[in-house]
Amino acid sequence: MSRYDTKTIEPKWQAAWEQAGTFVATRDEAKPKYYVLEMFPYPSGRIHIGHVRNYTMGDVIARFKLATGHNVLHPMGFDAFGMPAENAAMASGGHPKTWTYDNIDTMVEQMKPLGFGLDWSRMFATCDPEYYGQQQAMFLDFMEKGLVYRKNAVVNWDPVDMTVLANEQVIDGKGWRSGAEVERRELTQWFFKISDFSEELLEAIDGLDDWPAKVKLMQQNWIGKSRGLEFAFERVDGGDPIAVYTTRPDTLMGAAFVGISPDHPVAKALAAADPKVEAFRAECQKGGTTEEALEKAEKLGLDTGLTVRHPLNPNWELPVWIANFILMDYGTGAIFGCPAHDQRDLDFCRKYALPVTETFVPEDTKLAPKSILDAEFVDGDIAEVHGTRYFRLHDQAYVPPKTERVRWINHFAGLDLATGDEAIDATIAVAERDGWGKGVTNYRLRDWGLSRQRYWGCPIPVVHCEDCGVVPEKKENLPVELPFDEDGKPIDFSVPGNPLDRHPTWRDCACPACGKPAKRETDTMDTFVDSSWYFARFTAPREKTPTNMDDAKYWMNVDQYIGGIEHAILHLLYSRFFARAMHICGHLPKSAIEPFDALFTQGMVTHAIYVTRDENDRPVYHFPEDVEIHESGARLGATGEEVEVIPSAKMSKSKNNVVDPVAIIDQYGADTARWFVLSDSPPERDVEWTAAGAEAAFRHLSRVHRISAEIAEGGDTGTGDDALRRAMHKAIHDVTMGVESFGFNAAIAKLYAFTNVLAKAKASHAARREAIITLAQLMAPMTPHLAEEIWATQGGEGLIANAPWPKADESLLVEDTVTLPIQVNGKRRSEVTVPKDLPKAEVEKLALADEAVVKALAGGQPKKLIVVPGRIVNVVI
């Protein structure tokens, strides 16, 4: 009997698929098309077991769709621009281009033995000039349609290296290499006008029926539509009024101060005249640009000495403060602070001794007069004195949901009991009636800054001309290619800053408008641009235009997109924007403006970390192969030292817990790796790689292989054909459901169960042969090599990859009798087996006659009797 020899089996079938062109996609109007795509990898160097999981899921879908009669497109490429290539060049003196293409070669070589059903003929990398040249062409189209513009924006500035830093390169507010305190600095940058699409991108989320609800919710919150009031505070000194935007105009009577951003024009004007203000602005510019850093930073304020008049009472003057937590990018860059109903404002006002005024109190309370002592407020903000409940603020701002009714104090629109939403409406109405403000809709979504001051990215194809200004490059001059050399030598990346900026010749060019000598733009594009349209490019990857409309019409949309949850917002939102922009420029049909019909977000593959401590109590990480697991705990194989096990940690080179797919394939074969990454956890959740789990997967596949070999040797073993066929059709049904609903782990559990039945089945040779062939077909999307091998062993024609998916015989799925649990007051007490169509009344009779029920009733009558046909009986006493 032949053993399960993956080293022979797997390359054999991979060669067979390649020779047959099984996965090469060509347009065929006669068949329904199916486009399945996994988020393409960054060529970091080696493939990761996480990639294996991602692509295996896609491959299961692709092979399943092929078997169900679809014309499948399942391509692969590389998201190849980005910082790590430059970092590698900086660290070891190579070139980003060489590093990247070497990595791509390695990774392709590592992916092929996994047997993915990919159309490799469509592969490209985003750093191919053929790709980024088309991207530049689209950029010019976007410019023409007014979708691109320039403005100032803040970046992380390293004052020692004199260079812009990515957020990732800012560690605890310091530059990663120089260690210098990072500053926020303004730079003129290129932007895509994604904010023009805020409403459309928000509304269209409703139509994304096959996206996870959590992703849709995150995108909605990110776009952040809000309704509010815009108005201006008159300055007492007669200067330009200060415009503010607020989502809580109902709290206007609780205003304590007006706050402006350190980057607000008024703040800048004051700073020009007053070094104290300038020093404060400089203080505010310390640290990185992330919203997290800004939000967590200590709240700082500076009283400008300016005052403004309250719009509802000209005698009420409010101080103007500069505050570091106010963003110039959102609203008008100025707010009014209402400490009673906003925690951040409350903290600020307590810190700077500004007054706190409630504008509303809980419905069943009164505002506490001063005469009620603090001591009465034993439990937070409410005190009860002589039967009356009084409210007064303490440490927490009072922020009830806007849909909750509250009691208003001195509301100028005459409200008494009303919800926040009603009060906002009333306030906006009054402001509009009296002409001092207007209701506006605002979005949190900001325009997409795409400029990067780095080398390894797609050059922005514009030219700066002294006479003509910013001029788009001519399309016939595309691609604007990155230079490989400078002064005849490969570019030196050991110097901080953008090599394009200091390149001796690359910048020099002729102005596309007037022909005079001019300078190229040296900013390159954000790598998110590259990944925002690659899915469209896969439909016609060699086209001399960004897309081919016929191909795009045929293949788009992506029917199933699969990738990590970490891309839930940015990548997916940018792609949705890009599809719309491409449609406007004639590169995609209208039908493709929502490019991903269905989205699935898969979890990570994790692995335990093994740690010991050195003499200074610093952690020492050990490779799994150096650790022995005993019942009493884990120990180092060499020394017997006890090892701490941290389960389910993200794989990381520095923690020595990375599982290399290449080693796994070598040890067990690709099918085992594929089977394991699908089997133990639901695909949306993290799965922990364990040696025992991989071993178990391998044992199971060996067992299936062995069963096939036994059956091939023939012989009838009994007469249980009927039971085996029932189990088989149940398996067909369950596995089909599992695959269609991304329940891969559940599908695999059903395959285990069916295998157990088949292994023990006493049945005719014909029935057993039918069962093993069906099992192979059901396993084929997950373990395609083993499936082909069994198919061939059992004399199947052609390739199993092309065989039609088995169909479940519905008549064999239904049982004649069902066993119903009988509950008494919701607790299971007994059960009764009845014919499946037994009328409800009969079931009730049987239930009431049940020994346990009779005992529980003790002669009495049940209060209620619930019979759910085919499910359960509940007797309520």
Added chain:
RNA sequence: GCGGGCGUGAUGGAAUGGUAGACAUAUCGGACUUAAAAUCCGUGGGCCGUAUGGCCGUGUGGGUUCGAGUCCCACCGCCCGCACCA
């Protein structure tokens, strides 16, 4: 800080609001073997009980329901994102 998610035996997990723990792993017991490996059979949430069986049990505390792992509220813990990481 803000937004989103997750939490079930020793372990990974299963379960259209309807018998919690399918399937797999560890463990333990047995068969086969001179022996081991492989394989096969059984055991496999906790407590009590020889057993039929009983009580408890899905992070914690409350709620809705005839019935809650599942729905709602609060809390705790962990994970993801926060616009220049990909």
